[in-house]
Amino acid sequence: MKIRKHYLTLRRSFPHVQEETPMEITIEELAAYLECTHRNMVLVLKRMQQESWLTWLPKKGRSNRSTLIFHVRKEDMLMEEAKELVAKQDLHSALDLLQASEHSASLREFQDWLSGQFGFRSELQGQHRTDVLRFPLTQAIHDLDPAAIHYSGESHLVNQLFDSLVRMDAKGEQILPHLAHAWDVDDSRTLWTFYLRKGVSFHHGREMTASDVKYSLERLQRLAPRGLYSWAYANIVEIEAPNETTLRIQLAERNELFLGFLTTNRASIVPADIVEKSGGLMHKSPVGTGPFRLTGQDQGIWILEAFPAYFQGRGFLDRVEVWTLPEKEHTELSDTRQPFQVMHNVRISDMDAERWQQVRQSGMTTKFLTVNELKEGALRNPLMREALHVALNRCILLEQLSGDVIEAANSFFPQSQQDRDDQQQAGLLEVGKLEAMLHAAGYQGETIKLATIPQYEKDALILQKMYAEAGIHLDIMLIPAEEFKGEQRMTADLLLFAIMLDEHRELRLYDMYKSMRQHASSEIQLLIDDSLRKLRFEADAQHRKALLEQLESQLKQRHSLLFLYRKHLKTAFHPSIRGISLDSLGWVRFRDIWFT
Incomplete structure (x- = not known):
């Protein structure tokens, strides 16, 4: 409320005056602090006195100095103002108010109250x-259009608001019916036919039909031609809706990962009429069937x-x-x-x-480094790439990022603790070779540019310090997440990123390798292309896993892919x-x- 802000302004104007300590001042001087008239200042003081925030003992005469006594600490007033903003559902303004006050104790007290x-x-x-x-979420929400989301918090809310044709079980092992109650595929495995449930309603009341599904997938092709899983829907050459409950999708070639893609929230079904009325986008006004x-x-x-x-x-x-x-x-x-x-x-x-x-989730986030082998520089030399691997002391990295959810990683696939211990020990034994390796690689101390997103700056700074101690100089370049797949990262020598491995592990790894291909050498581009082609044509899930493990092993052997650590998340809930x-x-x- 405005009167509370006026009190805070006055209280901040006299930082050395303690509560309950009389001070002499004129109405004119106080009015100057609030930039108001003499009459309004009198009214403000009267209101504050009614609230018992202060005592005002006026003396007659405009130039006479009156007595003012503050009763309420500014920290307490800040808390009340912040609580009122929360009651009005203006959380960000409440936090901004306390952070701007530079009173860390007030911010901690507010956070305790907020919890x-x-x-x-x-x-x-x-x-x-x-x-x-x-429900608290320690992320900002920028967009809730399924075709445009970038962050896990956004993805979580999209899952509550939208549905897709089919869904994946939590273990990523089985695809189950959802908006489509059944489906089949022809012998060439390029023509998929889906049979939709009847009576499914969008939030605005209209029944979902096959034309909405057709619109949603074609819209995804238009809006995000290079977005997440774009390789899956770019392969669609024709979509037909012969009636309200039947949909046919023709692919250009066989893709055994296509059905898995349709389980993701990227393939959420949106209402054609509402989206068109909003200009083709649904950033913060989403309508689904969720x-x-x-x-x-x-x-x-x-x-x-x-x-x-x-x-x-x-x-x-x-x-x-x-x-x-x-x-x-x-x-x-x-x-x-x-x-x-x-x-x-x-x-x-x-x-x-x-x-x-x-609950310790089965999914995880794995952080890693990849080399831009298209750029001229030290990392074109395989000996220099190996030196980066040897200088990467995961023990120190884990100490800096301590916690029961952090562990060493040497693969996108979980391994035994013994394997991890062996890998860490091997790395420690090789450290003594580093100086000779740098000399053999012809490294003269030139700067290596590392690109990552702002959210991973802490990791980048730890690596910068670690490599500096090994005599390798890193320069950090931060690129917004939504721009990281663009051209700017191609100016870097080394890329630090992470992949969330959930029930859509195959899709996420496929997408990551497609991205990695953009900065790979011609030799590695051919290797990735061949591996991903085999993956698309392989019907057996275990064989697909073996193909992914083989590709990972080949990239690790030439030190084009350097693993950092794996992070498991935990969800806690009351009984x-x-x-x-x-x-x-x-x-x-x-x-x-x-x-x-």
């Missing part, structure tokens, strides 16, 4: 009970309400409020905070762990929650949750 606002609660309005879950529909978003709080007509049945929760908080590496709980019921990407103390159930259902990256499916 108590999360979780499950029932709101009674007459005889009607509304069950609400406030179990929740977006009913509001403002200042960092996204409101999802249960969709009563959801084709798989209405969920228990009536409303989910997703509060996007400032991005952090992870969320910490301490005994002084009131924990909320569901927390994603969290580490919990041993004491708290006794009161919480934890009062029932129906917890997680995807492989640990995101909670809101529709499945209910509370006791």
Whole structure:
């Protein structure tokens, strides 16, 4: 409220005056601080005195000095102002207010209070009970159009708002019916026919038809010709909708990964009429067929309400409020905070762990380095690439990134602990060769440019320091995530990135190798092309895994691919929650949750 801001302005104007300490000042001097008239200043002081924030003892005469006594600390007033902003669902302004105040104690106190606002609660309005879950998300939401999302938090919300033709089980082993109740493929395995469920409604009330599915896939081809999994839908040459519940998709050639692509939220089905009315985009006004529909978003709080007509049945929760908080590496709980019921990407103390159930997701994030072998420079030399590998001390890296969710990685596929121990020991034994290897490679101390995204700057700085101690000089270039696949990264010698390996592991690795091909030597381009062609034509899942492992091994042998570490995430939830259902990256499916 405005009067509270006026008080804060006055209180900040006299930082050396303690509460309950009288000071002499004139109305004119105070009016100057608030940039208002004498009359308005009198009214402001009267209002503040009514709130018991201060005492004003005026003396007659415009030039006489009166007595002012502050009663309320500015830190307390900041907290009240921040809480009121939250009550108005203006979370970002509340955080900005406290961060701008430069009072870290106030910010910590607010965060403690805020943690108590999360979780499950029932709101009674007459005889009607509304069950609400406030869910914290330490990411910003930029876009909720399935064709344009970039970040995992956005992907999570898209999963609540949209559906695809088919879905993948959490282990990534079986493709199940969803919007399509059945499908078949011809002998050439290029013509796919899907049979849609009847009576599936979009959030705006219209029934979904095959023409919407056709529109969604063709729109994806138009909007994101180079987007995630674009190699899968670029292969579509014709889509037909002979009737409202039948869809035929003709591929240019066989692709055994195509059905898996249709399980992803990138292939979400959107309503043609709503999208066209909005100019072809749905950035922050998405409409799908999912179990929740977006009913509001403002200042960092996204409101999802249960969709009563959801084709798989209405969920228990009536409303989910997703509060996007400032991005952090992870969320910490301490005994002084009131924990909320569901927390994603969290580490919990041993004491708290006794009161919480934890799930370590089957999915993971793996970070790695790849070499731009198209650029002239030191890394064209295989001896220099091997020296980078030898200088990469994963033990030190893990110490800098300590935590029970961090482990060494030497593959995109999980390996035994003994394998990891052997790999780390081998790396330690080779360190003594480094100086000779750099000499043999002809390295003269020239700078090697490392490109990554801003979210991975911490990793890049650790590598920079580690390599500097080995005599190798790195220069870091940060590129926004949405631009990382563009031309700017081609000016770098080395690329630091990560891949999320979830139930869509094959698709993600295929996409990554397609990206890696852009900066590979001609020899490696041929190797990648041949491997990916075999992958598309291979019907057996185990054989496809073997092909991916073989390609990975060949790239590791020539040190074109250097693994850093693997990060598992944990989801924690209170025992009062029932129906917890997680995807492989640990995101909670809101529709499945209910509370006791």
